[in-house]
Amino acid sequence: MPLTEQFDEIASHSVGDISPLLGQATLASVAEAILGLSLNELGDEFISTNLQLINVASNQSATQVLADALLRWIPNAICDLMLYIPVQPFSFVSRAKVLTDEIGKRVIRSSKIAKSKGLEGIGGFYDALVDKAQTYSSDGNNAFSERDILDQTTLLLLAGQDTTANTLVFGFLELARDVDLQERLRAEIHFYYASRLGTRDANTFDNMPLLNAFIKETLRLYPAVALSDRVATEDVVLPLSEPIITSRGKQLTQIPIPKGQIVYIGTAEYQRSESIWGPDAHEFKTSRWLKDDGPLKGEGVSSYANLLSFFGGTRICLGWRFALLEMQIFVCELVTKFEFSLPDEVHLRTTCQYAMTLQPMLPDGKKGAFLAIKRVT
């Protein structure tokens, strides 16, 4: 069922959980764009295994946190063998791997058959990858193989789903808290839709100042990947923009990092730092992005809006441009059709928890985000 119809269904009961709906919608977008497949074509078993996998990843029990920390030290070959241990988290991962492999192989086969008959492929990103794999193979310069493509399928489907869905959920929660912002956003979208005479392409969305300020502010305050890590490949000395005082009272202006050291990058910390974003760094304020002199008080990083939400450099999020367009479209479609507010019931109020990605959590510890929804009249 299309997302707007699912929101209509919530509107008919007045309150409902938008988190699973956005999760399915973002999976549908990624599957369509990457594999050229609809949700139906992915199959019910894949969808439910994928959901279980996300639920396992969202679990923050003490055992899970300990297991995540220990996994880092276990060699890959042993990790692969561990997938055969018949306990639930491992069986979800290995089943998801088998199903994703089957889907990937099916898509590669259809793409090759279509092309061998001189027809268009299946239309997704995979088509282009299959072309590249074949070109390189025929050159004898095999940059990547079909196996390499298959190995990336799980990553692409998972990386593109919960990140975007959760970011959208937090954005809609902020909209539900601020009726005035909702009205101004709705007015802006109508204005730009009308001035572009019905054309709705990337330019239309990129030109809407409040829409993009809203998305940047959501990404700033709710970075889906709030903590990243990297391993130093050589000895380096990291200069500090602000000195820190150690527990022994010593002031440090730089930190030596030996080769092999794991370094954690606190994206959420950077994006809420008062010295960078100002004293109101902890508040959701779209206005900070609409000022002529920009929102930053210090030095910025990264290639998108000085945010680390998509990280940066050579390992920047592969889908960042896709994610932005996707969020722009979802917000515009839903805000023009629906009004959002927070439910009166306190037990339905969402908070935030970090587990692999930043998750919307209900007071009972389950993932979810209930909103009161009305059709725009």
Ligand code: HEM
């Ligand atoms: C709001 C949405 C998203 C956010 C905030 C986000 C954030 C990130 C971040 C921070 C990383 C780097 C993680 C690290 O190396 O520590 C990453 C990697 C990645 N993302 Fe995203 N992402 C989003 C959406 C997407 C989408 C829609 C796709 C696919 C269509 C995608 C595909 C990937 C892939 C494949 C990687 C791994 C890249 C590599 O290792 O070189 N992401 N993402």
